[in-house]
Amino acid sequence: MDEIPGSLGTTASFSLRLGQTIFSSASLLFMSLGVQFYSYTAFCYLVTIMGLVIPWSFTLALVDGYSVLAKCPLRQPGILLIIVIGDWVLSVLTLAAACSTASVVDLLLHANGAYCPPKFCNRYQISAAMAFLSWFLSSASCLFNIWLLPSL
Amino acid sequence: MDEIPGSLGTTASFSLRLGQTIFSSASLLFMSLGVQFYSYTAFCYLVTIMGLVIPWSFTLALVDGYSVLAKCPLRQPGILLIIVIGDWVLSVLTLAAACSTASVVDLLLHANGAYCPPKFCNRYQISAAMAFLSWFLSSASCLFNIWLLPSL
Numbered sequence: 576m577d578e579i580p581g582s583l584g585t586t587a588s589f590s591l592r593l594g595q596t597i598f599s600s601a602s603l604l605f606m607s608l609g610v611q612f613y614s615y616t617a618f619c620y621l622v623t624i625m626g627l628v629i630p631w632s633f634t635l636a637l638v639d640g641y642s643v644l645a646k647c648p649l650r651q652p653g654i655l656l657i658i659v660i661g662d663w664v665l666s667v668l669t670l671a672a673a674c675s676t677a678s679v680v681d682l683l684l685h686a687n688g689a690y691c692p693p694k695f696c697n698r699y700q701i702s703a704a705m706a707f708l709s710w711f712l713s714s715a716s717c718l719f720n721i722w723l724l725p726s727l
Numbered sequence: 728m729d730e731i732p733g734s735l736g737t738t739a740s741f742s743l744r745l746g747q748t749i750f751s752s753a754s755l756l757f758m759s760l761g762v763q764f765y766s767y768t769a770f771c772y773l774v775t776i777m778g779l780v781i782p783w784s785f786t787l788a789l790v791d792g793y794s795v796l797a798k799c800p801l802r803q804p805g806i807l808l809i810i811v812i813g814d815w816v817l818s819v820l821t822l823a824a825a826c827s828t829a830s831v832v833d834l835l836l837h838a839n840g841a842y843c844p845p846k847f848c849n850r851y852q853i854s855a856a857m858a859f860l861s862w863f864l865s866s867a868s869c870l871f872n873i874w875l876l877p878s879l
Contacts, residue, residue, distance in 0.1 A: 616837070617830040667866075670819065671826040678769040678827035679834055685768070714819075725877045 581719035584648030592636035594712045599628040602705035605698050617675035624672040628665055652727040662717035666710055673706035733871030736791060736800030744788035746864045751780040754857035757850050769827035776824040780817050804879040814869035818862055825858035
């Protein structure tokens with residue numbers, strides 16, 4: 576079978592997973608080091624989702640690293656299907672969290688009252704941007720694996 | 728080639744496209760019949776995206792209807808690839824718009840001041856729900872077509 580770059584068990588996939596872990600951790604840290612995040616539903620949602628994405632991406636990064644080092648890629652359709660579904664669900668949830676956060680931050684910035692001290696608002700914006708990057712890498716992983724799936 | 732239900736040129740695909748057109752039109756109408764939608768970025772974004780989704784889904788519904796009636800499905804990889812990419816981009820944008828709208832409505836409802844008269848807020852909520860349904864059908868179309876793509 577030809578190797579698809581970015582699919583499970585390749586170096587590209589390992590980089591994608593590592594990027595997801597880094598960006599989602601950054602998003603979580605920027606959000607939760609601010610003090611007021613629990614007063615907005617969207618921010619709590621982002622923290623929850625990032626708490627799901629980090630272990631998922633980290634585990635798959637370990638699996639990819641192992642396959643690359645041991646040179647024996649994991650090619651079982653059942654496992655790949657689970658990974659594709661998990662990736663797809665998590666990427667949808669990440670996108671939803673990123674968009675919600677971004678729109679709430681935008682509303683807080685442009686609302687009449689000064690709800691949002693600039694220090695916090697910058698953090699929220701960076702957190703939303705990191706979540707978008709994490710979503711981008713996660714959906715790339717998902718697409719590469721979907722592409723591989725019918726050929727198994 | 729075996730027929731995949733939901734892929735381009737089947738009755739299921741026609742139903743999906745019709746559903747997308749109906750839900751996105753409903754979302755657009757509920758949002759734009761309210762008066763204040765242009766004062767929030769997220770709502771303007773929803774209206775813009777729905778204005779893109781409606782013609783796309785309607786055109787593809789016509790194509791599907793034609794293929795079903797004429798019994799000659801369109802099976803060219805290039806065209807299918809364009810449709811898959813378009814579907815994917817639009818479903819991502821629809822999800823983003825739906826989440827932004829939902830989170831802004833949630834914030835408006837629970838913010839201290841009474842920003843949002845109940846009559847408008849209900850409309851916004853229905854509009855966000857319709858956008859979510861439209862996203863769901865759109866991503867279903869996209870997945871079915873992605874599934875068909877490697878077999879062409």
